[in-house]
Amino acid sequence: DAGVTQSPTHLIKTRGQQVTLRCSPKSGHDTVSWYQQALGQGPQFIFQYYEEEERQRGNFPDRFSGHQFPNYSSELNVNALLLGDSALYLCASSLGSGVDLKGNQPQHFGDGTRLSIL
Amino acid sequence: GDSVTQMEGPVTLSEEAFLTINCTYTATGYPSLFWYVQYPGEGLQLLLKATKADDKGSNKGFEATYRKETTSFHLEKGSVQVSDSAVYFCALSGGNTPLVFGKGTRLSVIA
Numbered sequence: 001d002a003g004v005t006q007s008p009t010h011l012i013k014t015r016g017q018q019v020t021l022r023c024s025p026k027s028g029h030d031t032v033s034w035y036q037q038a039l040g041q042g043p044q045f046i047f048q049y050y051e052e053e054e055r056q057r058g059n060f061p062d063r064f065s066g067h068q069f070p071n072y073s074s075e076l077n078v079n080a081l082l083l084g085d086s087a088l089y090l091c092a093s094s095l096g097s098g099v100d101l102k103g104n105q106p107q108h109f110g111d112g113t114r115l116s117i118l
Numbered sequence: 119g120d121s122v123t124q125m126e127g128p129v130t131l132s133e134e135a136f137l138t139i140n141c142t143y144t145a146t147g148y149p150s151l152f153w154y155v156q157y158p159g160e161g162l163q164l165l166l167k168a169t170k171a172d173d174k175g176s177n178k179g180f181e182a183t184y185r186k187e188t189t190s191f192h193l194e195k196g197s198v199q200v201s202d203s204a205v206y207f208c209a210l211s212g213g214n215t216p217l218v219f220g221k222g223t224r225l226s227v228i229a
Contacts, residue, residue, distance in 0.1 A: 048216060
């Protein structure tokens, strides 16, 4: 049973470029959340997708956008990259309506994509 | 808004020592509380959770009790092993909100 898979594992970009990160949820899960983890910090919530719609969004600019596909996989897009976007980007999947974010349905995390901006 | 404060590391212990990592939270309502662990080069794994006051979460010898009166959820283990070396994150999720994490505490256990 495959867990949450993310690609690529590492990525190097330059300022101003655009990047797309991908996530396949754990089998049977229908909800995908994205987090940004800066070095030495805890993960911060970017947004969550359920039924191909963004259900909740954290305090991130519009440069961060996403998509969920009918097979529940998801993409995170970041435009006009800044040095401060360098971080580990984590995808988490869960099973639920997407409304219950209280954590009664545990989130399963992937190993992340390490994004470095030069 | 909701927030989590956990003790700063790094914490270095000898094998078989007792571990405590302090975590306190601020939240409206009654959040669920979690401890996640992150091993080098990996994502986060749920270690344990508690969904209401006085609940005790436990897993792999780790325990934490949801203390509403002190807004705390301290992580404890009676005897740590080298394999427990990792970064530990305290987190909460309240009402209709996503996970809010603390900054993490790095634990190093030496043989």
